[in-house]
Amino acid sequence: MHSLLRAGIEIFDIDFLCYSHFHPDHTGELVPFIFATKYPDSNRRNNPLTIVAGNGFNNFFNGLRSVFGEWLDLPPGILQFIELDNAVPDQRNFEDFSLATRPMKHRPESIGYRITDTNGRSMVYSGDTDVNDNLVLLAQETDLFICESALPDELRVPGHLTPSLAGDMATRARAKQLVLTHLYPECDRADLVAQCRSTYQGPMLVAEDLMRIEI
Numbered sequence: 708m709h710s711l712l713r714a715g716i717e718i719f720d721i722d723f724l725c726y727s728h729f730h731p732d733h734t735g736e737l738v739p740f741i742f743a744t745k746y747p748d749s750n751r752r753n754n755p756l757t758i759v760a761g762n763g764f765n766n767f768f769n770g771l772r773s774v775f776g777e778w779l780d781l782p783p784g785i786l787q788f789i790e791l792d793n794a795v796p797d798q799r800n801f802e803d804f805s806l807a808t809r810p811m812k813h814r815p816e817s818i819g820y821r822i823t824d825t826n827g828r829s830m831v832y833s834g835d836t837d838v839n840d841n842l843v844l845l846a847q848e849t850d851l852f853i854c855e856s857a858l859p860d861e862l863r864v865p866g867h868l869t870p871s872l873a874g875d876m877a878t879r880a881r882a883k884q885l886v887l888t889h890l891y892p893e894c895d896r897a898d899l900v901a902q903c904r905s906t907y908q909g910p911m912l913v914a915e916d917l918m919r920i921e922i
């Protein structure tokens with residue numbers, strides 16, 4: 708939320724939150740986000756907030772509500788949830804964009820997203836995942852492939868990718884641009900670009916906070 712403000716965006720400007728899975732490093736600010744929507748009064752939000760996630764989100768949110776109670780309640784119609792299938796590909800169309808999702812290999816609820824605008828430009832976000840044919844299919848020829856790369860190649864752990872594995876996914880998908888993200892501190896001591904270049908030759912970036920990328 709602090710970074711949003713630095714980027715000139717208020718929480719009230721955001722209409723959609725799309726969750727890849729429920730781990731705390733991805734959902735930790737959901738409670739403060741909703742809580743901040745209530746102050747100084749809930750009328751500051753004009754548009755509804757739609758939260759998109761894999762199956763199980765309602766259960767997850769009910770768990771949060773059992774802890775925080777009324778502090779997560781918003782006026783009727785302001786907060787809505789969309790649960791997408793996490794066993795097979797799913798999709799939804801909205802006014803300005805469409806979402807396509809596929810199951811990822813990380814947690815049972817995990818899904819990756821392909822967001823396509825009305826001009827056909829697309830962006831794919833892997834969420835957290837291990838090597839995964841579904842990710843290659845989701846990212847086919849996408850304009851911007853934002854892929855997790857949690858640890859350097861030599862420190863690979865199950866359930867996550869590394870720069871060379873992310874590069875391999877991008878090459879197989881023929882993605883037009885790759886951005887490595889979800890970087891654990893160990894990544895600061897590795898040459899992520901060199902590792903990624905062993906499997907991917909297209910345009911690529913290592914993500915930094917407040918980076919803006921135009922498609």
Ligand SMILES: [Zn+2]
Nearest residue numbers: 728730813835
């Ligand atoms: Zn995770």
Ligand SMILES: [Zn+2]
Nearest residue numbers: 730732733835
């Ligand atoms: Zn994570």
